[in-house]
Amino acid sequence: GESVGLHLPTLSVQEGDNSIINCAYSNSASDYFIWYKQESGKGPQFIIDIRSNMDKRQGQRVTVLLNKTVKHLSLQIAATQPGDSAVYFCAEGMIKAAGNKLTFGGGTRVLVKP
């Protein structure tokens, strides 16, 4: 498959528990943040995004929290399921930057134990 066996921080979570994945971003000028999920053999897939004028945004079973003071982003997954096992990447960008360029973090591997 098209995943590369990255040596990543790993979060092991029991099925049904909540997961929290953390990300520190680097550019204080970034005003757009996005979480991607990459399953084994696939390309990254959009989960949720947030702009810097917000500190929280909720989706279906996922919540993103943004703390601009400490340049920290987190993704919370409620009632983690086996299908949530994947590598999760945060990315930052600037809305007015040409070309919608994103800078990706290193990723966190989530393993869901049955």
Added chain:
Amino acid sequence: DARVTQTPRHKVTEMGQEVTMRCQPILGHNTVFWYRQTMMQGLELLAYFRNRAPLDDSGMPKDRFSAEMPDATLATLKIQPSEPRDSAVYFCASVLGAGVPYNEQFFGPGTRLTVL
């Protein structure tokens, strides 16, 4: 459903050979990105295009890599000559950039390149 397609999905070649990877962005998307994913470097941006014009290719080794968009439905990434250190998964992504402040990038399934 609309998706980014990439060919080939897997490529094994010998050092020194030319490699061409192809990407078909989602119809109507005007911004196309090429990324490389490796164990050591994670996901790196190589180059990207808007309306077929290169916007930034500073992440790409210029001496051996080249990226083009011959038309709006095809983006290519070429490596000549290839080297073992080019072994990686190469992803293409597209985004509907025109007229919207921002939008998610849609990724293709990737091309796994192995250079022996």
